[in-house]
Structures are given as C-alpha cells and as structure tokens.
Amino acid sequence: MAFPETVRSIGRAGMFSLSVFRATKPTADFWQELIREIYKIGARTLPIIAVGGAFVGLSITLLGYRSLQTYGAGNQISFLIGLGMYRELGPVLTALLFIGRAGSSIAAELGLMRATDQITALGLMGIDPVGKAVAPRFWAAVITVPLLTAFFCSLAFAASWFEGVQILGIDNGAFWQVMKDAVDFQEDFLPAFLKSAIFGGTAALVASYVGFHAEPTIEGTSVATTRAVVNASLLVLMFNFVLSAFLYR
Secondary structure, three states, X not given: OHHHHHHHHHHHHHHHHHHXXXXXXXXXXXXXXXXXXXXXXXXXXXXXXXXXXXXXXHHHHHHHHHHHHOOOOHHHHHHHHHHHXXXXXXXXXXXXXXXXXXXXXXXXXXXXXXXXXXXHHHXXXXXXXXXXXXXXXXXXXXXXXXXXXXXXXXXXXXXXXXXXXXXXXXOHHHHHHHHHHHOOXXXXXXXXXXXXXXXHHHHHHHHHHHHHOOXXXXXXXXXXXXXXXXXXXXXXXXXXXHHHHHHOO
C-alpha cells in the first residue's frame, strides 16, 4: 500500500507544479505580490546568509590550509575555496538555509490560510488560490536564491581572505590570482546560479504543496511545516548530486 500511495503523491505534486506555471499571469497584482514576497523571503534571509557564509569561509580556510600546508601548498587555499563554494557548498548551503528560514515560513503561511479557510474563500470569490498565494512565492524563490548564493559566496571569500591573508600570512596577490585562475565564468559561475535557481524553485514548490494541502488544523500546519523542511532539504541534496554529475564533467 505504501508504494501506490507514494506514486499518487508524486503525481499530485507534479500536477500541482504544473498548475503553478499555468496560474502565473503577469498582472499588476502578480507583480505587487512578487515584490512583496522577494522582500519577505529574500531580504529577511540576508542576515542568516551573511553569518553562515562568513563562518563557512573561515572553517574551510582553516581546515584546508592545515591540510594543504602538509604538502607545502598552503597558498593554494583560494583554489579550494573558490571551486568548493561555487560548485557545491555555495548553492547547497544557501538552499538549506533558505529552506530553514523561508521554506518553513511559506509552508506555515499556506497551512494557516488552509486552517482559516482563506484558500477556500479565494476560490469562492472566483480568484485562483494557486495564482494568488503560490505563484508569487515560487517565482520569488527562483529569483532570490541565486542572489543569496552570490551573497553567501562573497561573504565566504571575504572571510577566507581575512583569515588566509591577514592571519595565516598568505600573499594577498597570490590569494586572488590563484582564485582567478581556478574559477571559470562559464564552467563554475553560471552553473552555480543555475543550480541555485533550481534549488529555490524546488524548495518553494515543496513548501507550497505541503502547506497548501495541509490539514485545516493548527496541528496540521505544524506537521506540514516540519514535512516541508525535511522533504525540501532531501530533494535539494539529491538534485545537487544529479546536477553536479551533468554540469561538471
């Protein structure tokens, strides 16, 4: 019984995703909601992204420098952090932080709308609830997560430079030159933004689907929020492996 139910759940999630694309209409109300959601799930996530990026950069620099110094290659730490942040850590960690901060918020808001019959009321008024409540959140996530990834990587690079150059004594020119030679715009920078957009859309769709179909109770909203965070995080990790296998050959 578990397998057929899983297949049905995947089918319902797929149909819900298609309904989000069909409900996306560039009206004035849509743009207003989109801008509001970009601020809510994007700008309000900046503090946790900044702190996370800085400490990830510090941790990788310290660990990587000690490992590379064993082979006399400590000045290559910027090579490690440049490729590591753009190819793997930047998009994945940003998406996970986004899920914890904004994905849970999306699921909770939609679950509360379901519990208070606001979604039903929108349908009775002839307003598409998916287009009104879900589509702006989805596109806001697709837009903001790549920007948050760039901010995350920038803070990580700044923290790595501070620790590597100012504390560990790596030459400033060598630090940036090695990173410049290691990171390619088309092979590293653009795929990182593509992965981030996919992760953002995935997180928003999972959170919206779970919150939109939550049981209309306070307990149902709580369960939906937890389920959204867990499922979205696992999907991001799985999609990261698949995308990395195809993008970086």
